[in-house]
Amino acid sequence: MIVVVGLSHRETPLEVRERLTVEGEAVVALLQALLERPSVREAVCVSTCNRTEIYAVAQGDSETDGAAAARDVERVIAELAEKNGASGVAPYLRTHTRKEAVRHLFRVAASLDSLVIGEPQILGQMKDAFETAKSSGSVGKYLERAMSRAFHVAKRVRTETAIGAGQVSISSVAIDLARQIFGDLSGRALLLLGAGEMAEAAAKLLVKEGGKLQVVNRSPDRAEELAREFGGSARPWEELEQALVSADVVVASTSAKRFIVTRAMVAKAMRARRGRSLFFIDIAVPRDVDPTVNKLDNVYVYDIDNLSNVVADSMRGRQAETERAEALVNHEADAFETWTEGLNVTHTIVALRTKVRSSLAAELEKSLAGRLKHLSDADRKALDTMLDAAVNKVLHTPTTRIKAMAGDPSVKELVTAVHHLFDLADLARELEAKDRPASPDAQQGPNSAPRERPRPADTPNSDDDAAKSHPAGCSEAAPAGEGDGALASSPNRETAGR
Amino acid sequence: MLAESIFYVTVTAYAVASALFFSHLARSGGSVRAGKAAPQVLGVAASFHAGYVCLASIMTNVCPVKSIHYVASVAALMAAGLYLLLRRRWRIDALGAFVAPVCLTFVLGSRFVGVPDQGVGGWLLAFHVTVNVLGDAFFLLACGAAVLYLVEERRLKQKRAASLFGRLPPLDALDRAEHLLLWTGFALLTLGIVSGTVWARRIETGSPAEAARALLAYGSWVLFASVLVLRASLGWRGRRAAYGTIAGFLLAVAVLVVYLVRGPAGVGSSHLAAADIHDVANGGAL
Numbered sequence: 001m002i003v004v005v006g007l008s009h010r011e012t013p014l015e016v017r018e019r020l021t022v023e024g025e026a027v028v029a030l031l032q033a034l035l036e037r038p039s040v041r042e043a044v045c046v047s048t049c050n051r052t053e054i055y056a057v058a059q060g061d062s063e064t065d066g067a068a069a070a071r072d073v074e075r076v077i078a079e080l081a082e083k084n085g086a087s088g089v090a091p092y093l094r095t096h097t098r099k100e101a102v103r104h105l106f107r108v109a110a111s112l113d114s115l116v117i118g119e120p121q122i123l124g125q126m127k128d129a130f131e132t133a134k135s136s137g138s139v140g141k142y143l144e145r146a147m148s149r150a151f152h153v154a155k156r157v158r159t160e161t162a163i164g165a166g167q168v169s170i171s172s173v174a175i176d177l178a179r180q181i182f183g184d185l186s187g188r189a190l191l192l193l194g195a196g197e198m199a200e201a202a203a204k205l206l207v208k209e210g211g212k213l214q215v216v217n218r219s220p221d222r223a224e225e226l227a228r229e230f231g232g233s234a235r236p237w238e239e240l241e242q243a244l245v246s247a248d249v250v251v252a253s254t255s256a257k258r259f260i261v262t263r264a265m266v267a268k269a270m271r272a273r274r275g276r277s278l279f280f281i282d283i284a285v286p287r288d289v290d291p292t293v294n295k296l297d298n299v300y301v302y303d304i305d306n307l308s309n310v311v312a313d314s315m316r317g318r319q320a321e322t323e324r325a326e327a328l329v330n331h332e333a334d335a336f337e338t339w340t341e342g343l344n345v346t347h348t349i350v351a352l353r354t355k356v357r358s359s360l361a362a363e364l365e366k367s368l369a370g371r372l373k374h375l376s377d378a379d380r381k382a383l384d385t386m387l388d389a390a391v392n393k394v395l396h397t398p399t400t401r402i403k404a405m406a407g408d409p410s411v412k413e414l415v416t417a418v419h420h421l422f423d424l425a426d427l428a429r430e431l432e433a434k435d436r437p438a439s440p441d442a443q444q445g446p447n448s449a450p451r452e453r454p455r456p457a458d459t460p461n462s463d464d465d466a467a468k469s470h471p472a473g474c475s476e477a478a479p480a481g482e483g484d485g486a487l488a489s490s491p492n493r494e495t496a497g498r
Numbered sequence: 499m500l501a502e503s504i505f506y507v508t509v510t511a512y513a514v515a516s517a518l519f520f521s522h523l524a525r526s527g528g529s530v531r532a533g534k535a536a537p538q539v540l541g542v543a544a545s546f547h548a549g550y551v552c553l554a555s556i557m558t559n560v561c562p563v564k565s566i567h568y569v570a571s572v573a574a575l576m577a578a579g580l581y582l583l584l585r586r587r588w589r590i591d592a593l594g595a596f597v598a599p600v601c602l603t604f605v606l607g608s609r610f611v612g613v614p615d616q617g618v619g620g621w622l623l624a625f626h627v628t629v630n631v632l633g634d635a636f637f638l639l640a641c642g643a644a645v646l647y648l649v650e651e652r653r654l655k656q657k658r659a660a661s662l663f664g665r666l667p668p669l670d671a672l673d674r675a676e677h678l679l680l681w682t683g684f685a686l687l688t689l690g691i692v693s694g695t696v697w698a699r700r701i702e703t704g705s706p707a708e709a710a711r712a713l714l715a716y717g718s719w720v721l722f723a724s725v726l727v728l729r730a731s732l733g734w735r736g737r738r739a740a741y742g743t744i745a746g747f748l749l750a751v752a753v754l755v756v757y758l759v760r761g762p763a764g765v766g767s768s769h770l771a772a773a774d775i776h777d778v779a780n781g782g783a784l
Contacts, residue, residue, distance in 0.1 A: 277736070
């Protein structure tokens with residue numbers, strides 16, 4: 001049985017979350033501590049700035065087994081908290097079991113549980129967590145399958161719904177708008193009006209896109225400094241009008257009290273530009289660019305409010321898509337539950353056949369040692385074959401019927417009854433144990449046999465760039481461009497997390 | 499029977515391609531699969547379309563570019579082919595949402611114009627029709643790019659989120675594509691005008707209606723030329739160029755429609771009447 005125990009941004013304050021964040025070797029140590037608990041069979045630890053969650057598989061499938069595993073995971077988390085100087089973690093811990101745990105896993109991977117719904121970084125972080133667990137030897141058949149399905153679900157949600165559509169930070173909206181006008185920004189001329197911190201952050205983003213930088217600032221020294229930092233050039237303030245002729249994207253962020261870019265100035269520049277498009281990102285408050293400039297042909301002006309509105313629209317759009325995404329997640333969780341039940345049924349069938357076959361074989365062995373001692377090897381072989389045929393014949397109907405009930409809610413009762421009638425509980429547990437991951441020591445030991453680990457049938461493509469390319473540190477909630485502090489006055493910084 | 503079957507497959511494929519293109523554009527983050535499948539289905543439609551035109555013209559023993567019945571159909575086929583050829587290079591995938599339904603309309607429309615076994619003779623006329631049909635295909639794409647440009651430009655000016663048409667190409671890509679398509683179409687139209695004028699002098703017939711039609715054709719040529727000259731000299735690009743392109747295309751279509759509608763009325767049993775041949779010659783944009 002799968003259980004998930006952990007805490008997230010939903011109910012846990014940052015000062016608690018930050019003390020439970022684990023990475024690197026600490027994750028490996030945590031996973032080993034979990035596997036040392038007798039109730040835990042497999043484990044994966046997902047730890048980001050917004051959540052620390054442990055997905056574990058209990059030794060057995062009963063409620064008691066699940067509860068024992070959950071208790072042990074809670075203890076390990078409590079030990080971790082104590083070690084990191086955090087107290088009072090218990091009230092924040094949330095536990096899910098069985099289908100709810102699977103559903104939670106799928107929701108997290110699909111970014112439905114993220115601070116910024118639809119952000120792609122969480123998937124990359126989960127893939128990293130899965131790889132770490134695999135290399136630590138804490139992943140068996142169940143979690144291998146569950147995590148692979150989670151990645152598959154995340155990909156489906158991203159491609160079949162608009163959960164990741166639009167931009168959700170001021171800076172990424174600005175870049176996206178520039179792309180909607182110019183396409184590729186590589187080689188485009190970027191002009192910074194003002195050389196403060198906000199201009200610097202914007203420059204960083206646009207230069208990263210391949211833009212060529214020019215800086216115009218009232219203080220020439222600061223302009224030079226900023227231009228040098230980003231490999232651009234500085235121009236004196238008096239050359240602003242000429243600079244507008246060669247620029248494609250203008251980021252205005254001065255502290256001027258009135259418009260420094262007027263309609264007449266831009267109209268003149270547009271004539272010299274022979275109508276080439278010009279995009280103003282006016283993040284200054286008060287505004288630097290006269291809003292009527294937007295009325296000129298091929299000129300686009302977006303101020304801080306316009307950019308914020310686009311962000312809000314995107315957020316609303318994503319929210320509207322969550323219903324479809326949730327339905328998809330629920331459907332996949334149901335399918336996974338069916339697979340899990342099928343797995344239990346398989347163990348029961350194998351145990352039943354093993355039990356019947358071994359009982360009959362033992363009786364036959366007795367007879368062959370006594371009254372049937374005179375039989376030749378050929379006769380003994382024929383009897384053995386007959387035994388197999390008899391077992392197949394006798395168990396054909398019950399096997400078929402149990403298999404047919406694999407997706408039925410009442411299958412658990414049937415499995416329990418079969419276990420009880422034929423005394424199969426121990427045997428089925430032994431078979432389940434074969435699916436356990438090999439211990440890391442056994443895996444890494446010089447004399448150990450090579451460990452077999454099934455490959456997931458549907459591991460998502462590794463070319464999921466968005467999922468892979470998350471920056472180091474906290475990125476679950478930080479959309480592209482947000483993490484570098486661009487356009488710091490962005491109203492959605494609070495929603496985007498730290 | 500076979501040609502009929504291929505025709506219906508063509509129509510169905512164009513309809514499916516149109517639906518897929520619109521499904522892709524309908525909402526941002528929408529059907530990615532539809533976006534990938536749409537150009538492929540359009541390719542299938544164009545292949546069947548080409549097969550239909552070849553087969554039907556062989557069966558009726560009429561060269562497609564010499565037949566009123568096939569002219570609009572061939573223009574649509576060429577537009578689809580050009581789109582498929584250029585869409586990746588010029589990043590104009592979304593233009594398919596314009597091309598596919600137009601192809602569907604032209605193919606269906608061709609059923610009601612003329613009869614397949616009526617053809618017009620003469621290599622000069624064949625050349626004239628060919629360059630004009632090809633030119634129309636370029637203008638059709640240029641007009642599509644212009645329409646998309648205006649939609650996207652309006653959205654950006656009004657600062658609306660990219661919700662409905664969130665997958666349109668960048669403005670600059672549309673503007674550049676429109677300009678290049680217009681240039682190529684204009685060169686072909688010029689050839690068409692010259693060849694048509696030569697042909698008209700040979701025939702030496704005419705009527706006020708035909709003169710008006712020729713006027714439309716010359717008007718479209720002047721309009722396209724103005725768009726190109728004003729762009730080069732005064733930097734009239736973007737919205738103004740888009741309006742000019744659409745207006746020019748509408749004139750070209752008007753010539754084509756008048757020709758197609760009038761054509762059957764004046765056609766003899768197997769060849770165009772002299773008056774209609776003259777129409778073709780003067781109707782530079784066809």
